[in-house]
Amino acid sequence: MGKDKNRVAVYYRNDDVRLEERPVPGIGPGELLLRVEASGICGSDVMEWYRVRKAPLVLGHEIAGIVEEVGEGVTRFGKGDRVTAAHHVPCNTCKYCLRGEYSVCDTLRTTNFDPGGFAEQVRLPRINVDRGVFRLPDEVSFEEGTFAEPLACVLRGQRIAGLRPGDSVFVLGSGISGLLHIAAARALGAGRIVAADISRFRLDAARNAGADAVFLADRDVGGQLRQANGGLGADVVVVCTAAPPAINAAFGCADRGGRILFFAPSMPGEAFPFPLYELWRDGVNIFFSYAGPPGDTVQAIEMLRSRRVMVHGMVTHRLPLAETGRGFQLVARAQDSIKVIVLPQK
CATH class of the missing domain: 3.40.50.720 (NAD(P)-binding Rossmann-like Domain)
Known part of the structure; x- marks a missing residue:
């Protein structure tokens, strides 16, 4: 496969996830191209009542990887940086954001990766790069980095409760x-x-x-x-x-x-x-509670780095990209799995 092709796992329904090839997304000013090293399957990924009406689509929002290309004007990140990224980010200017209710921001609900994280490479849009990309400390593996987003959601929930x-x-x-x-x-x-x-x-x-x-x-x-x-x-x-x-x-x-x-x-x-x-x-x-604002993501990464929250033992399955469909079935069945991690480079 040439460098212009991008392997992706395309969701049609929980028991129909297909490995396909698509062009590698091009990036513009302020954007990043990320080589995805690990991508977690979230319970929300298998909510068929929500997902099927939007299918086919490439899911995956719990990601960690390496910056491959840097768009014009990006100064905070460079090629080779190890990062995790949030797919939903707030505008920081609407009335909801100004009072700290980031999860009901209209912008937050519309931001995403291109394509989703069950892919070899994804484009991170300018708004995500600006307020939703975070460096991974050396002590945090890519696998552990996929927990930054779900742990941030948890921290936000416990904070408001x-x-x-x-x-x-x-x-x-x-x-x-x-x-x-x-x-x-x-x-x-x-x-x-x-x-x-x-x-x-x-x-x-x-x-x-x-x-x-x-x-x-x-x-x-x-x-x-x-x-x-x-x-x-x-x-x-x-x-x-x-x-x-x-x-x-x-x-x-x-x-x-x-x-x-x-x-x-x-x-x-x-x-x-x-x-x-x-x-x-x-x-x-x-x-x-829904979502995890940037501040909670920063706290989540620090808790992963310091080992205050240990996640390695929660991973029950690690699968290559071609077996993403099996991963979806494991998560949907919810019998003998906890966390399923997809490794897109394998």
């Missing part, structure tokens, strides 16, 4: 987002951390990530939580699954004065019973 040192934390759903919430909460000084899932495989991973207690979420979730947490609900409840039973159970898991963070989206149009009186009576606050 007001996680404090000593708070008890209950993580409902122990996939990769749940594990990162456990690890980050532990690093930030949380007290007792309890995790629940319907998979024993994932509960083992939750223990390894730092949970003090785990249980199967197959019955009386609130009762099991209190049994594991000294008879109390949790100060912070983090819901990392869109499963309706988990969402409904979460309302009964917060202690008085506690906070519930919904971290995973439901399908559009889904509605859930809302126990308003009980939440009002107990002073429970509810939060939602």
Whole structure:
């Protein structure tokens, strides 16, 4: 294959991801061409209800790699730099950005890579280069660098939910987002951390990530939580699954004065019973979180560098680009995988 060709994994649906060739994207002023060394498959990548209507497309937003070409006017980065990049970046000038609500910025929702990260090479647009590309410290591998974006999302969620040192934390759903919430909460000084899932495989991973207690979420979730947490609900409840039973159970898991963070989206149009009186009576606050602004990404990279958050053990599968389809099936099935990393240069 010549240098003008770019191998990409094209998504049609979860069980149909095809290896194709496309031209290497050209770059303009202010842009970078990135050689992708590692790209993580996110749980959002396998949300068919959201992805199929936009297919075919090249997904992949958790990336790390080496700068191959530098566009005119770029001074902060040079050829050969090791970097990670955020696909969604804010404008920093709208009313939402000015009050710190970056995740609802109109610009943030429209920015992206060209193509997505399941490719040998991607173009990083000017706006991403300006506020969404970050150097990787020597201590952080490319594989670890793919965790900068999801960890930033986690840090933002815990920040807006007001996680404090000593708070008890209950993580409902122990996939990769749940594990990162456990690890980050532990690093930030949380007290007792309890995790629940319907998979024993994932509960083992939750223990390894730092949970003090785990249980199967197959019955009386609130009762099991209190049994594991000294008879109390949790100060912070983090819901990392869109499963309706988990969402409904979460309302009964917060202690008085506690906070519930919904971290995973439901399908559009889904509605859930809302126990308003009980939440009002107990002073429970509810939060939602999406994306991770640049400041949280900087913190995430430092936590990876310092090993305050250890992610190497969360990776269960490393696949060459040609096996991206298998990776999507592993993540969609959610049985014997945690984090699947695609290695586009292999």
